[in-house]
Amino acid sequence: MNRLHVEQPGALALVEDLGRPGFANLGVAASGALDRGALTLANRLVGNADGAAALELLVGGFRARFEGETWFAVTGAWGSVRLDGRAIAPYTAARGRDGAVLEIDLAERGIRYVLAVRGGIDVPAVLGSRSRDTLAGLGPEPIAAAQVLAIGDEPEASVPLLDQEAAFPPPAGAVAIALLPGPRADWFTDAAHANLFETEWRLSEQADRIGARLDGPPLERRIAGELVSEATVPGSIQVAGGGQPTILLADRPVTGGYPVIAVVASASLDAVAQLRPGQPVRFRHA
Amino acid sequence: MSRRLLPSGEAAVLVECDSLEEVLALHDALAADPRPGVIELVPAARTILVAVDPERLPLESAATWVRRVPAEAGSRIAGRTADEVTIPVVYDGDDLHQTAALLGVSTEALAARHQAAEWRVAFIGFAPGFGYLVSDDWPFEVPRLDAPRTRVPAGSVAVAGAFGGVYPRPSPGGWRLIGRTDAALWDPESDPPALLMPGRRVRFEAIGTG
Numbered sequence: 001m002n003r004l005h006v007e008q009p010g011a012l013a014l015v016e017d018l019g020r021p022g023f024a025n026l027g028v029a030a031s032g033a034l035d036r037g038a039l040t041l042a043n044r045l046v047g048n049a050d051g052a053a054a055l056e057l058l059v060g061g062f063r064a065r066f067e068g069e070t071w072f073a074v075t076g077a078w079g080s081v082r083l084d085g086r087a088i089a090p091y092t093a094a095r096g097r098d099g100a101v102l103e104i105d106l107a108e109r110g111i112r113y114v115l116a117v118r119g120g121i122d123v124p125a126v127l128g129s130r131s132r133d134t135l136a137g138l139g140p141e142p143i144a145a146a147q148v149l150a151i152g153d154e155p156e157a158s159v160p161l162l163d164q165e166a167a168f169p170p171p172a173g174a175v176a177i178a179l180l181p182g183p184r185a186d187w188f189t190d191a192a193h194a195n196l197f198e199t200e201w202r203l204s205e206q207a208d209r210i211g212a213r214l215d216g217p218p219l220e221r222r223i224a225g226e227l228v229s230e231a232t233v234p235g236s237i238q239v240a241g242g243g244q245p246t247i248l249l250a251d252r253p254v255t256g257g258y259p260v261i262a263v264v265a266s267a268s269l270d271a272v273a274q275l276r277p278g279q280p281v282r283f284r285h286a
Numbered sequence: 287m288s289r290r291l292l293p294s295g296e297a298a299v300l301v302e303c304d305s306l307e308e309v310l311a312l313h314d315a316l317a318a319d320p321r322p323g324v325i326e327l328v329p330a331a332r333t334i335l336v337a338v339d340p341e342r343l344p345l346e347s348a349a350t351w352v353r354r355v356p357a358e359a360g361s362r363i364a365g366r367t368a369d370e371v372t373i374p375v376v377y378d379g380d381d382l383h384q385t386a387a388l389l390g391v392s393t394e395a396l397a398a399r400h401q402a403a404e405w406r407v408a409f410i411g412f413a414p415g416f417g418y419l420v421s422d423d424w425p426f427e428v429p430r431l432d433a434p435r436t437r438v439p440a441g442s443v444a445v446a447g448a449f450g451g452v453y454p455r456p457s458p459g460g461w462r463l464i465g466r467t468d469a470a471l472w473d474p475e476s477d478p479p480a481l482l483m484p485g486r487r488v489r490f491e492a493i494g495t496g
Binding site for chain 2 (some may be wrong): 021022027137138184236263
């Protein structure tokens with residue numbers, strides 16, 4: 001069996017797949033890779049099924065050594081990727097020889113890399129998924145330095161000869177995010193709705209897999225009362241008491257007690273996953 | 287029974303009902319008549335989230351289904367039978383005295399009321415296995431803490447609003463802590479993984495006062 005020796009995990013290295021939908025009535029969020037497009041692309045590049053478990057690497061600074069000869073692909077964030085010191089093209093499949101060292105430097109664009117290996121990361125599934133849910137504490141623990149990860153059996157599909165999809169690095173400047181109406185849009189003033197779409201927001205330092213808080217002018221409420229907790233979907237923009245919006249992400253609590261003014265269109269959710277603190281964000285109507 | 291349908295992105299609709307009883311009745315009716323393409327049905331105090339795979343069940347079809355399903359009110363809280371679970375409690379929570387004082391009763395009376403009530407799990411939310419318990423025998427409406435704790439220990443027995451609950455694992459939280467238990471509330475290896483499944487009857491039993 002092939003294995004991956006993680007010498008340096010970087011800021012946060014997690015095993016993620018496409019998550020565990022269907023358990024929200026038990027209080028369990030779907031979790032899964034934040035940049036789902038990056039996960040699917042990385043898996044396709046090495047001939048895996050779309051939902052095979054891969055590593056989600058926050059920021060980068062990752063180093064690992066292959067045991068056994070293994071195909072791999074790095075997608076999502078954009079930065080220097082080196083195999084035995086030689087640069088390899090981003091978003092392509094490459095083959096690591098037995099003993100080869102893979103280094104993924106700090107991201108220059110975006111913030112979350114996905115590293116897929118042919119056969120997938122083989123760790124025990126919890127409720128049908130190998131994803132780490134950072135809020136609920138479900139699934140495999142964050143990867144530690146010197147940890148050795150088993151790689152699953154090779155899939156039947158071969159490694160595609162040509163890269164199948166055009167892929168573009170995450171943008172460095174302002175990012176446009178499409179929004180749909182939220183369930184509690186009517187709890188906010190007209191000025192708040194105008195502000196939401198006219199402000200150049202910035203991703204705050206308070207951003208993780210649970211939610212991404214945005215800095216900008218407070219969004220004013222028309223209805224001041226308490227909302228009893230209700231279920232949210234990924235991409236819900238929840239507005240806390242102080243008026244600051246937070247985009248709820250894959251590891252959010254299943255129910256929340258703040259009104260949701262709008263919901264990020266699913267096509268824009270991967271872009272949210274790649275925002276860097278301080279990066280400008282503009283909302284538009286989907 | 288009125289149902290308001292609220293938008294929640296391109297793959298879900300939030301259904302708002304007039305009361306928790308209506309939520310539970312409608313949830314039971316929806317769960318008994320499932321449509322292919324429904325991924326999650328998530329009841330809460332006044333709402334049910336219906337999340338779908340829009341390629342298999344368009345949102346408009348889901349909305350029509352939700353509007354048309356007939357639901358008999360009161361089916362779960364009043365009638366459903368399920369195994370009763372007894373949860374042993376030490377009534378020594380950090381908020382026990384203050385909560386009793388807020389409600390104008392002694393700490394002994396508060397603990398006695400909590401044990402005398404026949405609770406039922408209405409729904410799960412907030413965290414894996416965190417059941418929201420309701421009881422016709424529980425007369426109190428308990429205000430939440432003004433400043434939520436950043437860390438509530440696992441096994442904390444708590445009350446807030448008209449609900450009772452037990453924290454399955456350490457987490458932040460704003461409910462008032464009246465006791466603690468060693469009961470295993472959440473085990474992903476078990477089937478079902480949650481001890482307090484919706485519909486289950488629950489009793490609390492004092493095993494000491496610390």
